[in-house]
Amino acid sequence: MEYKQIDSKDLKTLSSFVDQDRFYAGDEIEKDFSHDELGTVSAFPDVHIMVINKEEVSKIMAYAYKECIAVTVRGAGTGLVGACVPIYGGILLDTSKMNKIIELDQTNLTLRVEPGVLLLDIYENVEKEGLFYAPDPGEKTATIGGNISTNAGGMRAIKYGVTRDWIRGLEVVLPDGSIEKFGGKVVKNSTGYGLKDLVIGSEGTLAIIVEATLKLIPKPLKTVSLLVPFENREDAIAAAPRLIMDHVLPVAVEFLEKQSLQYSEEFLGKKIPHNNFEAYLLLSYDGNNEAAIDQDIDIASKLCIEKYNAIDVFLVDTEERRSSVWNVRGGFLEAIKSSSDEIDECDVVLPRSKISEFLKYVRQLSDELDIRIPYFGHVGDGNLHIYFCKDSMPKDLWEDKISKGFKLMYDKAFSFGGLVSGEHGIGYAKREYMKTLLGENQLRIMRGIKQSFDPKNILNPGKVI
Amino acid sequence: MEYKQIDSKDLKTLSSFVDQDRFYAGDEIEKDFSHDELGTVSAFPDVHIMVINKEEVSKIMAYAYKECIAVTVRGAGTGLVGACVPIYGGILLDTSKMNKIIELDQTNLTLRVEPGVLLLDIYENVEKEGLFYAPDPGEKTATIGGNISTNAGGMRAIKYGVTRDWIRGLEVVLPDGSIEKFGGKVVKNSTGYGLKDLVIGSEGTLAIIVEATLKLIPKPLKTVSLLVPFENREDAIAAAPRLIMDHVLPVAVEFLEKQSLQYSEEFLGKKIPHNNFEAYLLLSYDGNNEAAIDQDIDIASKLCIEKYNAIDVFLVDTEERRSSVWNVRGGFLEAIKSSSDEIDECDVVLPRSKISEFLKYVRQLSDELDIRIPYFGHVGDGNLHIYFCKDSMPKDLWEDKISKGFKLMYDKAFSFGGLVSGEHGIGYAKREYMKTLLGENQLRIMRGIKQSFDPKNILNPGKVI
Structure with missing residues (x-):
């Protein structure tokens, strides 16, 4: 792709569209704006423009379109697949101040x-x-x-x-x-x-x-969570689809394992109650009627203990317990990130019936490749977040293991009817896996769609397709 | 658009893809397959093929694509905007036997x-x-x-x-x-x-x-409906968004008016209980817990009577009452159809806050244009079904009134943030209104999308865009 390199005339015109304190060029651009949260790809834009309304966006785009300048949009930069990284340079259009x-x-x-x-x-x-x-x-x-x-x-x-x-x-x-x-x-x-x-x-x-x-x-008047410990991860993971099969549909079913839990507890410096078990499901139920929620919880608790081999069921009903458990759950990604100098992520989604078998494969892969692969996930909806950790590995070995491991993992997922991404997207990092899964026909249609919206291919080039 | 006219060689090839008792050509094609439920547009295909599996569909399409033959897909033909009518002739691909x-x-x-x-x-x-x-x-x-x-x-x-x-x-x-x-x-x-x-x-x-x-x-264990009569339609229509504003979110909120009710009762030959009021809301609530549903119903009933001017609230809780009320509601379209030799339909959707004002305008239009316009609708979600009835009008006057009336109605709807169709689609009949609403930029994108999927434009040509 050939884009116009931004010159002094472009700088002058573009900077006239916004206030000067929202326009950065060249060396003024902070390093933070060259990568996303995971940082697996990085590149600097030529200009970083913080827009505050749609009229500014419109003016900038009309100009970029006329001049054929690449434009990459960025929000808070919390993505994990490089989607907001301006790999062709050009304009970084920052919408974080359009926050009304x-x-x-x-x-x-x-x-x-x-x-x-x-x-x-x-x-x-x-x-x-x-x-x-x-x-x-x-x-x-x-x-x-x-x-x-x-x-x-x-x-x-x-x-x-x-x-x-x-x-x-x-x-x-x-x-x-x-x-x-x-x-x-x-x-x-x-x-x-x-x-x-x-x-x-x-x-x-x-x-x-x-x-x-x-x-x-x-807003539902009440939400209650249940922390359900199991003797081993197999039992915990197997329980999630059974709960749904038994028609006690929760709001959320998260899977927690001792290891991820410990990472997160250490990282956050706080502990959850009942933290001495191998594996857990964290369930939640909500509603407007106390009796109805109590009934849901009662049925779910009985099923967990009597049918799914749970060791116990702990009610997470006070604000303190809720905040401690959910904060520790929420801290997983940060904790794993801080545990290794570099990580890469797989955000695969599968039919929930396949989660257990798939995670068995992931653990096997971890052994075979001799690489640490912590994971956690929304087991109730089949979406897993799996992290490859570089740890002390040399760079070339690390790249080799990621490339080999991701391919094997995705091939297995695809054979189960899984897809590349449940919620983090394709961005820059996952394009090859998407090509493998979807094939040339679907990519051709997607390129046609891209062409209909963006005939000059100036918007976030090099991403998704 | 130029499509290949089906010749004897095509007939021979196409008929080889399916059993002979599922292949009809020329005069063998029944009139039913030349129009949809509303019948505002009609055209015969050259061949009518009933497919039974995807391999047949694939073979027929590969051939049609190579030869550039128009193909229109039809299911049960219950549409209302002409989407399944083969206006360019060619193949009518009937999927009604793919019913496994x-x-x-x-x-x-x-x-x-x-x-x-x-x-x-x-x-x-x-x-x-x-x-x-x-x-x-x-x-x-x-x-x-x-x-x-x-x-x-x-x-x-x-x-x-x-x-x-x-x-x-x-x-x-x-x-x-x-x-x-x-x-x-x-x-x-x-x-x-x-x-x-x-x-x-x-x-x-x-x-x-x-x-x-x-x-x-x-499946929710229990569903209960409430039939709520009002002194006038204004009160009934105004109550729907207020229920939602007051946070007692029902499963459904249907609006019934004396006139539509009578059409339907006459047509079906059965009556609903409490049928002597001017206007009604028909609400329903569902859930898995008796106490929770009772609570919802209780709150909704109190609000209806104390705050929204309802005359009464009738519980529709037996199977008999439920089936009579919902059958009469379900019979509206058929009843209105049978009341006039020709009708045309507007399936507009609006922000629910605008329903009351919009229906006032429709009634005003009915008076001004001197045309019968019965309507009913999903007032809880802002989707109305409005019927222009030809009655004894001469054809040219009818066409003139539809064209004028629909334009005025849609212009008003668009000014309220409404859209052309809530659920019946654009098909053949509503293309002009969609163009007016969406404008050239969006149509250009849609044409590009169509081109990406269907570069020879053989699939259902002349519809939507």
């Missing part, structure tokens, strides 16, 4: 937000009104624009679905600078091809999200 | 079906296993392939979403005959562009659905 909550509509139960609003700010704003935005990705300091761009999933997918299910409408800027609306404050839509659903999960390659209309529901 | 339920997976809670399976057969098959497929479009004899192609919505969208939210995976035949899988038995997916979501709602213009993997959940 535009409108909470109590009648239509929608929230209109700019793309740079953080997930934690969305929760805070809607929950104080008794409302609920259900998607619950681990990284609460991600932006909603990033969540939409990866179709983020999170812990509550079993009951509430993923980000896609919570987006009613999008306003986007197309690569040529024009502004378009897809969907709206409506519950149903059968008006032509699903352009909104195409932008969701497209990792900033098709259009730039400048506003999103989120679906809300009344 | 392939697999009910109790662990992954998925159902794999062929596209010709009827909605009512899906309900029957999963409910006997204690499972639930939630989308509830009015027409239960529609095929699941048709439901997916229009992203059908139905009555339970407020709580459970629309067809899109219940499709985990699709297997499709592309226009060139190749077979591809999008998604799978997985809860989450961030693996490249959302091709599954693009095929959903594309009305048979992008690919032919040959298998779908549906999401299931445990």
Whole structure:
């Protein structure tokens, strides 16, 4: 791909679109903006522009389009597959300051937000009104624009679905600078091809999200978690699909293992109660009626102990217990990251019936390749996060092991009906695996779609396809 | 568009792909297959082929692609916008005999079906296993392939979403005959562009659905409906968004009016209890816990009477009452159809806050244009079905009034943030309104998408875009 190298005339024009304190060029650009959270790929842009409204985005894009300058959009940079890294240089369009909550509509139960609003700010704003935005990705300091761009999933997918299910409408800027609306404050839509659903999960390659209309529901009055210890991981993992088979559908089913737990406890410097078991499921149930939740918990507890070989069931019902358990669960990625100088991640998703068999294979692989592979995951929805740790390995050996190990792991997953990514996306890092899985026909269609949105291929080039 | 006219060689080849009793040409083709349920557009195909498996579909498509023959897919023909009418002739590919339920997976809670399976057969098959497929479009004899192609919505969208939210995976035949899988038995997916979501709602213009993997959940143990009469329609319509605002989210909120009720009662020859009021809301609540449902009903009933001016609240709790009320509600379309020699339909969707104001405008339009416009609708989700009735009008006056009336109605809807279709699609009949709403940029993108899937434009030409 041939992009125009930014020259002094471009710098002058581009800088005229925004305030000077939001425009950085060359050496002024901080290193943080050359990589994402995982940092497996890095590259500096030529300019880093912090935009504050859609008009600025539109002007910048119209110019970039005319001049054929590469543009990469970045939110909070919490991604794990390099999607926000400007590998062709050009413009880094930073939407983190487009962080206004535009409108909470109590009648239509929608929230209109700019793309740079953080997930934690969305929760805070809607929950104080008794409302609920259900998607619950681990990284609460991600932006909603990033969540939409990866179709983020999170812990509550079993009951509430993923980000896609919570987006009613999008306003986007197309690569040529024009502004378009897809969907709206409506519950149903059968008006032509699903352009909104195409932008969701497209990792900033098709259009730039400048506003999103989120679906809300009344906030469940009560949520209770259960920490369920097992003698071994096999039993714990096997219990997750059985709970669902037995029709006691929880909000979340997370799998925790002694090792990941210890990493996280050490990293956070706090411990969870009952932390001396081999493996756990962490379940949660919610609802508006005490009796109904009590009934769910009662049935689930009995099943766990009587049918699934659980050792015990601990109620996580006080604010203190809840925050300690969920914080430790939430600290897994950070803890694993801090345990090795370099890590790489596999975000595979499988039919939940295959989780147990697949994880057995992962442990076998860890032995065969002699590499540390901690993992944790949303076992209730079949989405695992598996980490290869470099530890003290030399770089070439590490690269060799990742490449060999990832290929084997994905081949096994594909043979089980699994897909490359459950919620972190393809970005830069996972393109080859996606090609293997989807094949030339699907890639050809995807390239055609890319071409329809972005005929000059200036938007986030080198990503996804 | 230029398509090859089917000649004797084509007939011979095409007929060799299937059994002879599933192949009809020329005069053998029954009139029923020249139009859909509403019949506003009609055209005969040159051949009508009933396929029974994906291999047949693949062979037919590979041949049609090579020879450039137009192909239109048809399920049960229950559509209302002409999407299954072969306006360019060619092949009518009839999937109604691809009606096998392939697999009910109790662990992954998925159902794999062929596209010709009827909605009512899906309900029957999963409910006997204690499972639930939630989308509830009015027409239960529609095929699941048709439901997916229009992203059908139905009555339970407020709580459970629309067809899109219940499709985990699709297997499709592309226009060139190749077979591809999008998604799978997985809860989450961030693996490249959302091709599954693009095929959903594309009305048979992008690919032919040959298998779908549906999401299931445990069936709620109990469902209760409330029939809530009001003194006037304004009060009834205004109550729907208020219920949601007051956080007592029902499964369904249907609006019934005396007139539509009478049409349907006469048509079905049965009456609902308490049928002497001007307007009603029909609410339903479901769940697994008696106490929780009782609590919901109690709160909703109190709100209706004390805050929303309802006259009374009638519990629809016996099987007899439930079937009479919901059958009468389900008979609206048939009843209105039988009341006039010709009708045309508007399936607009609006933010639910605008329903009341919009229906006021529709009634005003009915007076101004001197045309009968009965309507009913899913007021809880903002989706209305509005019928223009020809009655005894001469044809040219009727056409003039539809054209004028629809334009005015859609312009008003668009000014409220409404969209052309909530669940019936664009097909042939609504293309102009979609163009007006979405504009050239979005149509250009949609044409590009169509081109990526179907470079020779042989699949359902003349529809959607």
